[in-house]
Amino acid sequence: MxxxxxxxxxxxxxxxxxxxxxxxxxxxxxxxxxxxxxxxxxxxxxxxxxxxxxxxxxxxxxxxxxxxGAVNPALKMNVKLGQFPDGTEVKPGLQFRINSEPNSPMFRVINVLGEEVFIDGNHPMAxxxxxxxxxxxxxxxxxxxxxxxxxxxxxxxxxx
Ligand SMILES: [Zn+2]
CATH class of the missing domain: 3.10.50.40 (Chitinase A; domain 3)
Structure with a gap:
């Protein structure tokens, strides 16, 4: 065979x-x-x-x-609006990487409240x-x- x-x-x-x-x-x-x-x-x-x-x-x-995979709570976090590069339109759905390593998670902006930005690095289907x-x-x-x-x-x- x-x-x-x-x-x-x-x-x-x-x-x-x-x-x-x-x-x-x-x-x-x-x-x-x-x-x-x-x-x-x-x-x-x-x-x-x-x-x-x-x-x-x-x-x-x-x-x-x-x-x-399961949702990793450590990948849900708050950051400050000021941490984004100047000129970034920070709004729900924006996707970005925190560093340039090839396997670093893609984060999404979930919500923006004043200076607080809630982000999530889990896969949307996690x-x-x-x-x-x-x-x-x-x-x-x-x-x-x-x-x-x-x-x-x-x-x-x-x-x-
Ligand atoms: Zn090919």
Whole structure:
């Protein structure tokens, strides 16, 4: 038996939270295209998709642990308006990094009250149970270039 070659999987998804609110969806656009096993998508979702055939549909529920992790209270904090660079329009939704290390968390401004700015460095989906409806539309062998890059190319995949 030869080892199956790594594959590229194209799928449509709709992601909802516990309240049934749609958080994200590929509907109406290109299917999401990714390189299986590469870490391009959540590993728990990757495992499910790899077990599916073209045309299969499935509902998948992921605990926060299999999703974006628990909320880290230490990443919720207050800073002063004066700590932002001059000219920054500080308002809810502003995203920024506190330092330039590649893995430093992306913070979001949650609220501004006078000189107090409430910020949160957790992933917006941290602590959430994720409900995915997925449909596999294509599977194919990965190209050498895709394997070298560690991601899928083409519509719905990575663009350079
Ligand atoms: Zn590439």
């Amino acid at each position: 030869s080892q199956a070659s790594p594959s590229v999987i194209g799928f449509h998804y709709t992601l909802k939270d516990d309240q049934g609110q749609t958080l994200d969806s590929s509907a109406g656009g290109h299917p999401m295209l990714y390189l299986a096993g590469s870490g391009q998508i959540l590993p728990a979702l990757d495992t499910v998709l790899q077990s599916m055939a073209v045309g299969d549909k499935k509902s998948v529920t992921l605990s926060p642990n299999d999703g974006y 602590g959430k149970t994720l409900h995915f409806d997925v449909e596999v539309l294509e599977t194919r062998a990965a190209t050498d270039e895709e394997l070298a890059h560690g991601h899928a190319h083409g519509a719905g995949g990575h663009h350079h």
